[in-house]
Every structure is written in C-alpha cells, then in structure tokens.
Amino acid sequence: MTPSSTSAAKRDPFPVNWWTRALWAVALAYVVYAFGLLDLNWDRMVAGMGHGGDMLARMVPPNFSRWSLLLEGMLESLEIAVLASAVGILLSLPIGFLAARNMMPPWITWPARALIAICRSFHPVIVAIIFVKAVGFGALAGILALIVASIGFIAKLFAEAIEEISLKQVEAVRATGASFGNVIIFSVVPQVLARFVGFATYQIDSNLRNSTMVGIVGAGGIGGTLFSAFQRFDYDFVAAILISLIAVIMAGEYLSIWVKEVFK
Amino acid sequence: DDCQSRGSLDVIYCDADGDLVADAPTDPSKWRDPSTLVFTYTPVEDPAVYRDAFKPFQDYLTEKTGKKVIYYTVQSNAAEIEAMRSGRLHVAGFSTGPTGFAVNLAGAVPLAVKGTEQEFQGYNLIVIVKKDSPFQTLADLKGKKVAHTSPSSNSGNLAPRALFPDQGLVPGDDYEVLYSGKHDQSVLGVNSGDYDAAPVASDVFKRMAERGVVNADDFRIIYTSPKFPTSSFAYAHDLHPDLVAKIREAFRDFRFPPEMQNTFGGADRFFPVTYKEDWGVIRQIAKSIGEEYDRKGLDDMAKKEAEKAAKKKAN
C-alpha cells in the first residue's frame, strides 16, 4: 500500500466554510441582543417563579363544580370545529386542486394560490374579530373564521400533495389512452386520498384547538369561558377547562388515527 | 344630510330632540324588530356569573316582549359597543366610562342603572399601592409605573386624568401611562410589582378581595374619588318604538329576586336614569381634561400621547 505521502498529509479534510460560520455568529449575536430586550432579570424570574408556584398550587385540585358551563362551552367549541371543518374541507378541495401547478395552467394556479395566501396570512383570532363585527358574537363568527383558516391550511397542503405525486403512475395511466378525468380518478386520487384524509383530520384537530380560542374575541366556544376564568383568577376552574380540553383533543387524536387507518 | 343637530354623536346618528342620545330613525322602514333579542352585560366581570344572575331578567324580558332573548358573553368594552353599532346587540349593560362611547358611537340609549327605590348604585375610583411601598400620596407617584386600564374606562383612565392634576399628579406628564387592559389586571399587576400603582374601580377591587384573589391587607388605598354611577343599561336606538316601549316597561317593572340582590350588592331594581342627566358628571370629567366621548376625543388623546412620546424620544 502507498506509504503515507506528504502530499496527503497537507490536505485539509474539513475546510472552513466561512459563510456558515458567519451565519452562526450572526445568529448568536441576535440571540444575545434579543434576549437583552426581554427585560429579564433575576428579581423578575424569582417573582415569576413565585407566581407560577402560586398559580399551580391554586390549580389543584381542578374545580369541576361548574361543569355545566364547561360542558356547554366545550360542546359549542366542538360544533364550531365540526362545521368549520366540514365547510372548510369542502371548499379546500377544488381550491387546492386548482392551485396544483402540475395539474393546472399558471393563470388558474395564480389566483388560487393568492386566495390561499390571503387565507393563511391572518391568525384565526384576527379573522374572528372581523367576523364578529360582521355577524355578531357567537358561534357563527367562529365558524366563519375557522373556515378561512381551514382553506388556508388544507388547500395549500392539498395542492402540495398533488404536486408531489409520482408522475410515473400518472404517465402510465395516461399511456393507456385514458381521458383527463380518468387519469385524475385512477392515478391522482389514489395517490393523494390518504394524505388528504390526513390533512383533513389534522385540520379538524386544529380547528378544535382554535375553536377554544376564538372565544377570546367573542366568537363562541369554551374560549370565552376560559378567558374570563383566567381574568377572575379562578385557576382551579382554568385547570378543569384545560384538562377537559386536553382530554377532548387526545380523544380526537385517537379518532383521527382510526380514520386514517380506515383510509390508509 | 337633513339632521339638524347631532352633538357628539357619530355621523350615522341624529339628535334632533337634544337629549344627547340618538333618535329613533325617522324612516319607519329602518326600525328593527328582530325575532331574537341579544342581551349582554359589561365584560368587566365574570360573564358566566352574570349570565346566570341575569337569567330571571332575561326570562322577564322574554315574557314582556314576546321574543326570544339570548345572553351573549362579551370580552371587551369595545367589542360590546361595536356589536350594538352593527345591530348585533339590542339591549346591554355598559360600563360607566364606555357608556359615553356606546351612546355616541353605537347609538345606545341608556335607561337604567341598578339601584334601590331611592337611588342608583355607585362606585369610586381608588388608587391602590402595595402596603410595603413607600407611596403615601398621589404626588409620590411621579416618575413611577402607573397602570391605567383602558382608554375608554372612566375610573381606570378618564377620571384619573381629570382628578389627579388637582392632587399634584398629571398623568402622562408625571408618569408614563401603561394600559393593562382591565381593572383586574391592574390590581394583579400592582400585586406582583409590575406596576407601582393603579387607579381602579372600587367595586372590582372589593370583589377581588372577597374572592380571595388578592389580599386586601397587602394594599393601601391612597386616593378615593367621589361616587360615580355603575353600569348603565341601554337599548339600541333603532329598535321599533313598540318594542322599545315593552323593553322600558320590563326594566321599570322588574324586581330583583333575592339571589340577584345578593349578586348586585343589595340592588333590588333598575333605577331609571337618563344619559343627559345622570351621566353629566362623567361627561364633565371627560370634558375637564378636554376629552369628548367620541372618536375625536380619543383622537385628541392619542395625538397628545404621541406628541409626548415623540418629545421623549427627541430628548
């Protein structure tokens, strides 16, 4: 074998990438600077820890005595999530399909993508503020806000899923002389169906979580109750609400696992 | 625009009769006669508690008007006022300060305040500091962190601006105004040391202490104002006159059941008031600091703040 050559010894196995180093340095500098803005100091941390401990202490035991209020808000949240998801998903399908660049020409994908971008831009709570103004307090505003959010999410992912499908399978079906519709039905739909069910269940999940929050601006659901429990410092009730929320969302997660299994 | 006089009201309203509140639309086709009445109470306190508390009245209102009455809980004064302006809210209890905005911006017509046969309920503006703090008078608060609640609040913002200068403390000049959002947040902020002091409504503070949220003994009250009326109850100006008559009747005849009396500190009925008469003192407060309960008023206030901020920056 070759004896250890001098030329080899001089070669550097790990040349320095100055760009990467510079980026890391910038990132580090930013973190230091930005943490400075937080106004963090020892006293505040200690006081905060004290409050936190206090709060935790007052959270146990959770107080379920106002269960009817809890149940009512929870139900409304669920209803908001269900209706928003149903309408949102229904609208997302065509919009997402129109936005897929491997299926549609640019003059169709562009407006579709713009619509999706607008729907995604604003947090559901902000959208809810607008809808509360338009249709008043209550579930309807929440539903409308979450429909917008659903479109922004599902239509986008759906379009991406369509863009990511294996074109080989599409090509194979096309090579049989199938019409456009048949190509979609037999090569696009089977490839995206399972993923779509995945997005849809995720969105229901996410709508459920968000429906617990649009209440903060008056758009119905448990959020209003939670918000005022916070403001009243009823931390034991807050704990009860949070526990119920997590339980419902966990249950939803198992349900969605099952649904995904069915449509895998 | 054929409106003769409008006062502080927004351009979409008219006040021909000079009672300072919006007149019903002259065009009967604009009168609303909704199938469902939406009712709510000021969001300062636990909406759920109040919804339950107002249940007897809600039923009574249904009985009197023959309409379904829904209680929606709201989370902010502004949202409540906006809702009435949009026709999404028909009958509502507004906080003292926001009542002015409700009248001017949302066409609310106040008609009652909780009270007894003799008088309506009142509350004071108090300034709280931590007991172990060195502050004894308002003047001690110069250069300190003082939290107001929200711009439209009477006791949490407007009254302090009107009343403090006489005590040697000019909000905005002697200290930078921080908005906490709500009375209870101001109290909590003082408790946790985030703020040095805060002007808050006495009834909110009292209730928080009773609930055990804070310990009253941890605080010192260094200022107490004269009495103001508590929340007003109002209806939307564009409701059908027949409906308005029934609503007025309901407010006039309703008597609080014992439980409701408990919740509302002994009040047993709605005491009739008018905005022109009974909110005079509140308007006076606002006026004395050059504020109007309308957009322009807030505008001016914002401008002043901005100028001050700019000056500070320049220094």
Add this chain to the structure above:
Amino acid sequence: MTNAADPVQGTHRRLQRFTPVERFSRWLVLLLVVSAIVVSTRHVQIIPEFLYDAPEQMLDLLQRLWPPDLSYYQIGVHEALVETLHIASLGTILALILALPVALFSARNITSNPVLQVLAKFILVSSRSVNSLVWALLFVAIFGPGTLAGVLAIAFRSVGFVGKLLGEALEEANMGTIEALSATGAPRLSILLKGYWPQVKPALWSIALFRWDINVRESAVLGLVGAGGIGVALNNALNTFYWDKVSTVLLSIFAVVIIAELVVTEIRKRII
C-alpha cells in the same frame, strides 16, 4: 387463451374494492361525519338574521377601515412589529432547544425506555393541545404582561410541534446508515452525532423555518391578552374604535407575514 365469452371463468368473480370490514368502517366514518354535521347544525346557536345583513356591516366596516391611518405606523406599529418578530424568533429558538431532548426521547429507534417515551409523548401532546393564546394567558399571569410572556408562550406552544416532527424525522432516518456506523464499533453518542444528526439536519431547519413562519402569525395576536407585540397595538386600536388604525396594523401584519413566507421559501430552497 381463454375466450372472453367463457362464462365459467368470468362470472363467479366480482370486482370488489373493499373487504366487508373496510366497507363497514368507511360507512361508519361517513355516518359519524354526517351525523356530527347534522347535530352541530341543529344545536349551534346561530341567528340567521345576522347573516342577511352581514354584507352591509362588512361595508360599514370597510368604510371605517379605509383609508388606513398610515401615520400610525411610525407612532404605534413599527416598534410593536419589530417586537413581534423578536417574539417569534426567540420563541422558535427556545422551542428548538427545548424540543431536542423531547424528540430524542420520543423517537422509538433511539429511546427504548417506555417511561421516557410516554413522558415525551405527554409533553408533546399537552404542548400542542394548549393554544398559544392560552399559554400566553398563563405566562402573563406568571410574569406579568410583556414580551417575556409572549416568548414563553410561543416557545411552549411550539415545543410540541417541533418535537413531534423532529421525532418523526429521527424515526425516518435511514437505518442502513445507522447500522453501518454501529458496525464500525462507534459509541452511541457518535452515532447520534454522525449518523442521525446529518440526516435530520435539513428536516430540523425546515421544521424550524416552518414553525417560525407560523409563529410570526401567532405572535401577532398574543398582544390581545397582553403578551406583547403588534397585538397590543391592534388591541388598543380596536378598543378605541380606531378602525383606520386597525387597518394600518392589519396591513403591516399582512406585509410581514408575506415577507416572512417569502424569506422562508427562499431559505428553504437553498438549504434543501
């Protein structure tokens, strides 16, 4: 070759898409979905009257939103906007740091201890179930209103998201590579550093960017509950009925969100 007309072969076999169980499950899902929708529609409190004149109210709103009071940008928006970006960035960074161990514990090909796995799972689920606004409420109560509460809210909400996706990325790592490294006799930590890390690095950056993008949106509303950022300006404008300022705030948020998305897309293109 058999003829098409041959009946014996052809007729007894039918085109069957699903097994009876699959068919039943699909019907069950459909039934559940439909009944959920029907029940919700009937039970939820909606006043249809409010829908009829919604366009009118929207118009009123638009009139009050337009024209935006652009002068407000300098006074009340700019600083808050920058603060929002700080909240989103710091929150994301903090989330990354917190999520790393959780992700390692949650990945089945790395951690075999079931207790750690359950713990990790629990952290991931609770972080995601609780909305960032609720986290914000919690931290405002603990640390008082301000940026700190916002950063913590964003971080705690993001841990679940980042941890879950990172855990999945770890589980998807090419085990052949890992096997090859263990076949050299490398210690576990070295395998983590030289086998897993290079494989999940792009995924991690991509997750971080994705989450940052979301966090920019989320941190824009934290101010509604007092946790700093542009939401405070929005809340103030709303509370003072300044819809022309509201529109300035909304436009700024929109601009920032779009720019953030463009930046993310651009960076992602480069690193992947």
Add this chain to the structure above:
Amino acid sequence: MSVTGNGTTSASDPRGLGPADAAAGVAKSMRIRGLFKEYRPGVPVLKGIDLDLEGQGVTAIIGPSGTGKSTLLRCMNRLVEPTRGEIIFEGQDIVSLNRAGLRRLRRKVGMVFQEYNLVERLSVIENLLCGRLGYVSPFKAWLRRFPAEDIDRAFELLDAVGLGEFAQQRADNLSGGQRQRVGIARALMQAPHILLADEPTSSLDPKTSVEIMELMAKLAGERDIPVVVNIHDVALGRRFAQRVVGMSEGTIVYDGPPGGLTDAHLKEIYGGEDWLN
C-alpha cells in the same frame, strides 16, 4: 372480433381482445422515418432513427445509458413529443395526431415500465382495469362500473400472469416481479396492437427477469403483436429477442438477429472492453 385492417380498428371494436386479431398488412406495424428528438434545442438525443416494426416477435433495443433508448420508445406513443420525423402506426402518422386522436392511438399501444408504475394504492385488479380507462367514462370509472367483459378479462389475464390469488391485494404489497407482471397484464388489458417495454427487468433479480421476459414473449406471441423491449442486459436481450437493435449516441448502429451481434458490435455500442469477460 376481426381486424378490419385500417386505423379505426379499435374504435369500432373497442375490446378487440381475442387472440384472433390477425396481423394484417398495415395493422400492427410501425414505421419510423428520420426521427429526431431534441430536449434542448440544438442537442439532439435521437439523430434520425429509421426503424420498421412488423408482425410478431420481440425486438430488443440495447445501448449504453443515456443513448436515447427510452426516448425512442416514448416517442412511439408520444409520451415524448418527437421534434421531427414520422412515426406511421397502422397507417396514421402519430406525430401529427390531435389530442383525441392521440388518446385513441394510445389505447392501442401497450406500455410496460421499468419501475412498473402501478398505481400503488389501488388493488391489483383495479390496476389491470386501468388498461381499460381509455374506454370508460370518468363517472363510471369513479364508481368502478367497468363492463363485465373487462372484469372477466382482467381476472383471466391475472390468472395468465399467475397472480390470480392477488386480485384484491394492494399493488404496493407485491414484490418487484409480481408488480411487473401486473404491469404487463395492465398493458395487455388494452388489447394493444404493439407492446413497448422500457427496461422491464432492470429493477428485478436475474431469475425474475428471465421469467418476466419469458412471460412477455409468450403472451405477445399468443396475441400475435410486436414487442419492443429496451434492455440493459445484453445476454437477456439476446436470449429472448428475434431481433436486436443496438443504439449508440442517438443512432442505430446494429440491427439484426441476436446471433449476428459480435463482441466488436458490443464494443461499438458500449465502448470500452474490460467489462466483457
């Protein structure tokens, strides 16, 4: 089920599936003249291909990677648009067909892909029925309402490729060899007048490769249609083809029986020589 001998065969006889399709003069023949293909202008991949495919039998196209074998094959059913030249199939110039015409053409051209290109999430039998999609309306396709004859034929073909048991399995549960057999069956479901196969065995192990080539040769023989196979494995190509076409850099450098293919030819086609043992 007779072939009328002109280009409209399958339109009037949409399910001309039987083995009885006689190889009439024009039918089942393909004539390529002066075929050029440039993916990027000025860089031709195919540089004037002339090729006649007639009657039955397997034609193997061999040649190094990147020489344009796939491109040539894909031009034959216009999955790739030829730049210049003629491809006359059953009397019609493929290159000038409009969309509807192209669809009708493709129904008559069966294609087997290197990576099988099955629709992975559909069942095996549904994949076979994909071969009939050119004849079924989207609505019926959605509801899986295929004509009974098609379904029967699909099951028969499935038996013929030895996968009778797997009809309801999802395609992604199959092994490579099984998948390719489904791919062949799908192509044959079209009752094609020509079968094209682009490296049908290169994702398969040697034994399965042999089986697949055998199957294609046998089935094509039964149906009496020409089969064109792109193939990397020269030995395999030689063994199953009646004719070998050697390509190098976009042109045909050998066209003749497998027996005539010498080491010299192979060197010309592939370059180098060490690798020949």
Add this chain to the structure above:
Amino acid sequence: MSVTGNGTTSASDPRGLGPADAAAGVAKSMRIRGLFKEYRPGVPVLKGIDLDLEGQGVTAIIGPSGTGKSTLLRCMNRLVEPTRGEIIFEGQDIVSLNRAGLRRLRRKVGMVFQEYNLVERLSVIENLLCGRLGYVSPFKAWLRRFPAEDIDRAFELLDAVGLGEFAQQRADNLSGGQRQRVGIARALMQAPHILLADEPTSSLDPKTSVEIMELMAKLAGERDIPVVVNIHDVALGRRFAQRVVGMSEGTIVYDGPPGGLTDAHLKEIYGGEDWLN
C-alpha cells in the same frame, strides 16, 4: 504495528492500519459452529451453519433470495443476534460478548453494504473517517478532531479507490459505483481483520459491479484479510472468489472452489433449471 495474536490486539494498537498486520494463526480467522438463527421462534432461518474462514482470499456466498445469506453475514458482527451456536473470532466468542466487548469486536470487522449506507449529507472524507468512530471520542468526533494519521490514511485510501478528487463532495453527489467505493474505503479505514460485504454490487450496473469486485479483491489482498461476499450474480462470484459457499434454506449445500460448482450444484442451490441458459 505487530499483531500479538490474541483478542486484545486492537486495544493496545488502536490504529493498526498498516499492511504489515501478519496473518497470525488465531488472528483474522473466524470459526462458526452450529449457528442457528430464528427471527420468529420455531422458524429457523439459519439451521446449523459450520464455517471456517481463514487467511486471505475472497469467499463468495451464493444462494437464492431469503435463504439466510444476509442473516449469516450479519451474525458475524452481531448486527443480528444469533439464537444459538458459536462464532469464534480471534479466539473470542462473538455470541457471548457484552456491549463494550461487542464494540471492540466491531472495530475489527469491516462491513460493506448493498446500498452503501453512507451518511449521505457528509462529505466523502468524513464518511471515510466514520470508519474511525470506534476509536475517537464522541466529543472529538463532533469537533472533527480526528488524529492526523487517520486523516492521512483516509486520503490515501481515497486515492487507492480512485476518488482522490472527491474528498470534499457530499456523498449523495456520487454515482452508485463511487458510493460503493467510499463504502469499501470506510470499511478499510477500520483496519479490519475481516471484511464482510452483503451484496455489494447488486445496486450497480454490470460494468461497475466488476470494478467493485476487483477493487475489493485487490485491497483485501494487499491487506491480507479474509473477505466474505454475499452475491447474487453467480458468474461474478465465480470470477472473483477463491472459494464459493452455496446456501439453500438456511444450510450450506456447497463449499469449495468455484471450479467445482456444477450446474447440478446450482440447481440444488436455486431450484428450478429454466433460468440457466
């Protein structure tokens, strides 16, 4: 850099990289006795394998798919846990090693994988240095502080496999053949006392396959270590191995020189006969 002839060799000589490692009696020998492996209880995949590997030279293991070739190979460095039996390597029983012992063992066993299993996002040179991870602390590995000798040796090996130019390229930019060469170099970086290769050529085209086999045989010869190769391609195995082990259904059915491997043996190993041409 001499081998002391007992199991602690590499501990005292952690970078025994030189070609000077003499093939002492016990070192570089592997003795397998009565090896059983069951993935599911009661279903043995390996059914009592006895095998002795000694000295230098390539041993090719052939056999049909699923017969346990990979399992056997992977038992040899315990990537798979044997169920029963002994594997004595350099005087130590691999089967009974504890974790630390196993790590020390694995440092001496080089492995080349069918799908290369490089760390795709690391540079070629870093992939090579991964072969030294058994000797470098994680902290140093993280900071890329490898001993200078290791780095020199990595560059030398890279030159030896003809990839000197590619040191800084990311592994995923390489072609299959190049990747496999990196895989081999990585295994050799370990200065192994035995080299195992599980179908190292089956992801490669025929020409590259030959080159890879040549390279392995040559480098192993230079380093004087035994090489065990699982291989599908019988011709290739025959060409490069000094010894062929034929497996069928978990047992060894042929063990001898490639010349002795008759068609009868092949039939016994693979079953069927059509595929033999």
